[in-house]
Amino acid sequence: MAVFLQSLISGILIGGVYALIGIGLTLIFGVMRVINFAHGDILMVGMYLTYMIFTLLGIDPFVSVLITFPLMFLFGGFLQKVFINRVLDALAQNQILLTIGLGLIMSNTVMLIFTSDYKILSTSYSSATIKVGGGVSVSTPLLISFLITAAITAALYWFLLKTDTGQAIRATAQDRDAAQLMGINVKRMSIIAFGLGSALAGTAGALISPTYYIFPQVGSVFTLKAFVITVLGGMGSVVGATLGGVLIGITESMSAAYISSGWKDVVVFVLFLLVLLFKPSGLMGKSRT
Amino acid sequence: MAILEIKNVSKFFGGLAANSDVSFDVHEGMIMGLIGPNGAGKTTLFNCITGYYPPSKGEVIFNGRKLNGLDPDKVCMLGMVRTWQKVRPLAKLSVVDNVMVGALARTSSLKVAREMAMEQIKVVRMEHRTNFLAGGLPIGERKKLEVARALATQPKILLLDEVMGGLNPAESEEIIQLILDIKQRGLTQMVIEHDMKAIMRISDRIVVLTSGEKLTEGSPQEVVSNPDVISAYLGEPHA
Amino acid sequence: MNKTILKSAFNILLVVGLLLIPRYVESPYALHMMILLFMSVAQGQSWNILGGYAGQHSVGHAAYFGVGAYTTMMLMHSKGVVPWVGVWAGMAAVVVVALIIGSICFRLRGPYFVLASIAVAEIMRLSAINLTPLTNGAEGILATEIPAFKIGATVVTDFVTKVPFYYIGLFLVLLTLAVTYWVQHSKLGYFFQAIREDQDAAHSLGINIALYKNIGLVISAVLTSLAGSFYGIYVGFVDPPTVLGLDVSVQIMLICIIGGMGTIWGPVLGSLILVPLSEALRSNMVTDLLVKIGMVNADSRIGIFLKENLSHAHVLLYGILVVLVILFMPDGLMGFVKKLAARRNREAV
Numbered sequence: 001m002a003v004f005l006q007s008l009i010s011g012i013l014i015g016g017v018y019a020l021i022g023i024g025l026t027l028i029f030g031v032m033r034v035i036n037f038a039h040g041d042i043l044m045v046g047m048y049l050t051y052m053i054f055t056l057l058g059i060d061p062f063v064s065v066l067i068t069f070p071l072m073f074l075f076g077g078f079l080q081k082v083f084i085n086r087v088l089d090a091l092a093q094n095q096i097l098l099t100i101g102l103g104l105i106m107s108n109t110v111m112l113i114f115t116s117d118y119k120i121l122s123t124s125y126s127s128a129t130i131k132v133g134g135g136v137s138v139s140t141p142l143l144i145s146f147l148i149t150a151a152i153t154a155a156l157y158w159f160l161l162k163t164d165t166g167q168a169i170r171a172t173a174q175d176r177d178a179a180q181l182m183g184i185n186v187k188r189m190s191i192i193a194f195g196l197g198s199a200l201a202g203t204a205g206a207l208i209s210p211t212y213y214i215f216p217q218v219g220s221v222f223t224l225k226a227f228v229i230t231v232l233g234g235m236g237s238v239v240g241a242t243l244g245g246v247l248i249g250i251t252e253s254m255s256a257a258y259i260s261s262g263w264k265d266v267v268v269f270v271l272f273l274l275v276l277l278f279k280p281s282g283l284m285g286k287s288r289t
Numbered sequence: 290m291a292i293l294e295i296k297n298v299s300k301f302f303g304g305l306a307a308n309s310d311v312s313f314d315v316h317e318g319m320i321m322g323l324i325g326p327n328g329a330g331k332t333t334l335f336n337c338i339t340g341y342y343p344p345s346k347g348e349v350i351f352n353g354r355k356l357n358g359l360d361p362d363k364v365c366m367l368g369m370v371r372t373w374q375k376v377r378p379l380a381k382l383s384v385v386d387n388v389m390v391g392a393l394a395r396t397s398s399l400k401v402a403r404e405m406a407m408e409q410i411k412v413v414r415m416e417h418r419t420n421f422l423a424g425g426l427p428i429g430e431r432k433k434l435e436v437a438r439a440l441a442t443q444p445k446i447l448l449l450d451e452v453m454g455g456l457n458p459a460e461s462e463e464i465i466q467l468i469l470d471i472k473q474r475g476l477t478q479m480v481i482e483h484d485m486k487a488i489m490r491i492s493d494r495i496v497v498l499t500s501g502e503k504l505t506e507g508s509p510q511e512v513v514s515n516p517d518v519i520s521a522y523l524g525e526p527h528a
Numbered sequence: 529m530n531k532t533i534l535k536s537a538f539n540i541l542l543v544v545g546l547l548l549i550p551r552y553v554e555s556p557y558a559l560h561m562m563i564l565l566f567m568s569v570a571q572g573q574s575w576n577i578l579g580g581y582a583g584q585h586s587v588g589h590a591a592y593f594g595v596g597a598y599t600t601m602m603l604m605h606s607k608g609v610v611p612w613v614g615v616w617a618g619m620a621a622v623v624v625v626a627l628i629i630g631s632i633c634f635r636l637r638g639p640y641f642v643l644a645s646i647a648v649a650e651i652m653r654l655s656a657i658n659l660t661p662l663t664n665g666a667e668g669i670l671a672t673e674i675p676a677f678k679i680g681a682t683v684v685t686d687f688v689t690k691v692p693f694y695y696i697g698l699f700l701v702l703l704t705l706a707v708t709y710w711v712q713h714s715k716l717g718y719f720f721q722a723i724r725e726d727q728d729a730a731h732s733l734g735i736n737i738a739l740y741k742n743i744g745l746v747i748s749a750v751l752t753s754l755a756g757s758f759y760g761i762y763v764g765f766v767d768p769p770t771v772l773g774l775d776v777s778v779q780i781m782l783i784c785i786i787g788g789m790g791t792i793w794g795p796v797l798g799s800l801i802l803v804p805l806s807e808a809l810r811s812n813m814v815t816d817l818l819v820k821i822g823m824v825n826a827d828s829r830i831g832i833f834l835k836e837n838l839s840h841a842h843v844l845l846y847g848i849l850v851v852l853v854i855l856f857m858p859d860g861l862m863g864f865v866k867k868l869a870a871r872r873n874r875e876a877v
Contacts, residue, residue, distance in 0.1 A: 035639045035642075035643075083851065083855070086855055087854065087855070090854075090858065091858075092639055092642075093585040093642070094854050094858055096585070096587070096639065096642055097781075097785060097850055097854050098850070098851060098854040098855070100587075100778060100850060101846075101847045101848070101849075101850030101851040101854065102847070102851060103847070104778070104843055104844065104846055104847030104850065105844060105847035105848060105851065106847075107843075108840075108841055108843045108844030108847060109844060111837075111840060111841075111844075112837050112838075112840075112841055112844065115837070116840065220774050224646065224647070224650060227643050227646075227647075228647075231640075231643065260658075262654070262657065262658040263654070263658055265650070265654050266651055266654045266655065266658070269647045269648075269650055269651045269654075270651065272643075272644075272647050273632055273644060273647055273648070273651075276632070276633075276636055276640060276643070276644050277632050277635065280635075280636060280640060339732065341728070341731075360731070360736070361728075361731040361732050362731055362732075362733075362734050362735055362736045362737070365732060365733060365734035366734050370732060370733070370734075371732055373728075373729065373732075377726045377728065377729035378725075378726075378729075379721065379722055379725035379726055379729065379730075380725055380726075381721070381725060381790075382721055382722075382725065386718065386721075389718060390718050390719070390721075390722045390730070390733055390735075391733050391734075393715050393718055393719065394733060394734030394735070397715050399713065399714065399715070399718075402715075402718075438733065439732075439733075442733055442734055
């Protein structure tokens with residue numbers, strides 16, 4: 001029972017971060033219909049940014065989120081304006097390839113600068129835990145990152161539901177042409193969406209940096225996870241991505257506990273294929289007749 | 290003899306009925322016109338008949354065989370082929386290659402397929418375009434290409450979805466002549482069309498759909514003089 | 529008529545020339561480069577059949593490359609099965625994998641297919657890491673002793689020099705080219721291209737979409753598996769990232785994207801560009817050149833930095849190339865050249 005509870009709690013905690021990654025990807029897909037294959041690499045950039053801020057300025061990773069978020073927003077906006085914007089009307093495969101290319105450039109530029117050595121960002125609390133009782137304990141950095149995630153997600157929901165810009169973004173996601181006719185600056189919304197998506201991925205990178213190895217190729221794992229999460233939740237659905245993230249977190253930690261940690265990603269991918277096979281519109285999505 | 294029987298066909302999307310309880314027969318060698326205001330469910334009916342989605346209820350019987358649930362390719366192999374309202378040329382292939390794809394449903398030899406294709410290209414009078422890329426053709430010729438490609442599959446019945454849509458009067462006239470030519474060769478046709486004058490000229494019988502239901506069926510004269518049809522059209526005026 | 533005769537004459541000369549190269553070129557390095565080139569053309573051409581002609585852009589071809597390589601290597605290493613028998617086992621394994629993938633992935637369209645193809649390749653990679661008793665896990669399989677190839681009692685080759693590999697590589701290239709040519713000039717090619725251009729239209733014209741996609745996948749996968757087996761035997765080593773990683777899938781696809789998809793010469797052109805470029809970076813040729821022309825001092829910080837790092841940067845070059853090609857010549861080099869030629873023709877008229 002303790003094992004089960006322990007895995008459930010760790011799963012939910014890491015699932016919060018996954019949700020952030022998934023929401024970022026789904027937001028970009030929703031507004032632009034572009035699947036961002038560089039998503040994990042953007043997260044990786046966020047990790048290195050946090051690492052640099054930590055080693056050069058000594059700012060704690062959970063605090064430096066305040067710097068990482070806006071910087072990654074600008075980075076994402078730049079990517080959209082210079083690259084993605086040019087292929088919005090191109091074939092899906094060309095968009096995919098472009099983002100794959102951008103991802104390769106990011107990971108390999110980082111590799112040139114930092115080499116491919118694994119870096120560890122160790123804080124005083126990196127391996128600290130809080131005992132909950134019943135043999136269950138919670139990793140302190142995971143708990144903090146979960147709380148920050150929850151706060152960001154709540155702020156994002158507020159932004160999307162209550163602000164004019166948020167509503168314009170949702171309108172664009174629903175129907176790009178109609179939004180344009182209604183006088184919404186669709187191009188600007190795309191830049192904001194890509195910026196936000198990147199900021200969320202970068203923040204997720206910042207939040208996991210105290211507990212993960214940092215290396216240039218770390219992104220691809222997260223890109224794949226982000227896809228699984230978004231497809232699970234239904235492409236373009238923010239609520240779906242939130243739930244999908246938590247679901248994947250739990251699936252992973254459960255299969256790590258009950259099967260083996262080596263197979264946990266396989267379980268996730270098999271789950272992904274099953275969803276694609278039986279319910280391609282996602283677990284939360286409406287099915288087509 | 291009825292070559293195609295539509296029996297109580299309904300199609301629901303979610304809770305909405307795009308077609309409800311539509312029934313009619315298409316007899317061999319005739320041209321059946323299918324008209325109705327926008328959103329009446331004409332294209333949905335085509336999709337149900339040709340296997341793009343199975344009807345929610347009812348039966349489609351072609352040459353005595355029930356088609357429900359059969360994929361479009363099987364339907365084509367049985368001898369029923371359709372064209373698309375929004376034309377779908379294979380853009381990066383030449384005109385003759387496009388038509389050959391259709392012909393290859395009936396032969397595995399490229400040589401035979403090419404001869405069959407050239408024959409249909411002649412039928413639609415596009416010999417001068419044989420080696421042009423389909424993607425670069427003007428709309429009128431793309432519509433004709435679509436017909437040639439469908440004919441190349443050697444169908445028993447041809448379903449045309451607004452082949453005159455977006456064409457100028459001269460081009461429409463050409464298509465009308467083409468449809469009549471095809472009829473001369475004994476092929477059964479079902480035609481969706483917005484242009485009332487054209488449909489009255491070519492159809493032997495007409496089915497009128499409104500809001501997914503069959504309003505009436507009859508000869509062109511019967512249909513134009515039916516007050517329900519007039520009010521259905523006046524009720525929703527269109528360009 | 530004259531043109532076709534000229535063309536075939538050129539092709540025959542090319543093949544004869546390629547056959548004769550090992551007689552006159554002894555440098556193992558030059559032969560090595562040619563072998564890499566052959567491998568790349570074979571990989572690209574295999575992908576091209578499914579991706580270029582049938583329009584199904586698989587980003588998971590590492591699955592077939594890796595399964596082919598692993599099967600052959602595992603059989604040789606643990607059971608002593610000679611590679612020219614193991615290759616068949618590799619192809620059989622790949623057909624099974626491909627049909628499973630096909631039945632799942634081809635119910636999906638566009639981006640979903642791409643995602644599913646990646647997921648399957650990742651499952652293969654993770655399985656190779658985890659199935660240690662079979663695959664030796666993350667350490668990979670090292671097997672450099674290849675038994676001599678005998679017919680009866682005569683030794684045809686003992687695989688000591690690079691020459692036998694050169695001929696096997698050349699054979700692979702000719703095989704993939706021949707298969708592509710055959711596909712292009714048969715019903716298959718027409719159906720593949722119809723599916724690529726418009727799936728619904730193809731469906732209405734009597735084409736069994738799922739069947740033909742699966743045929744394309746199996747042809748493509750079997751040829752990729754051959755290239756994988758050849759890679760394993762030639763290098764003598766396979767491990768999960770080098771034959772099953774996402775990079776491998778991207779690299780395979782890249783050959784066609786840069787050269788031009790859906791054309792017979794596209795993958796050849798793509799390989800002629802990619803292989804020398806990445807080799808130049810890998811072997812530090814670029815740094816040496818920069819030092820030689822005096823742009824960079826070999827002992828300066830930049831010089832040392834470049835020497836240490838530039839050799840790992842060939843993937844960066846892939847990234848830059850992909851971005852440039854997608855933005856400026858989305859139909860690849862072949863498409864670009866054709867467009868230029870068409871423009872010139874128009875001007876001439």
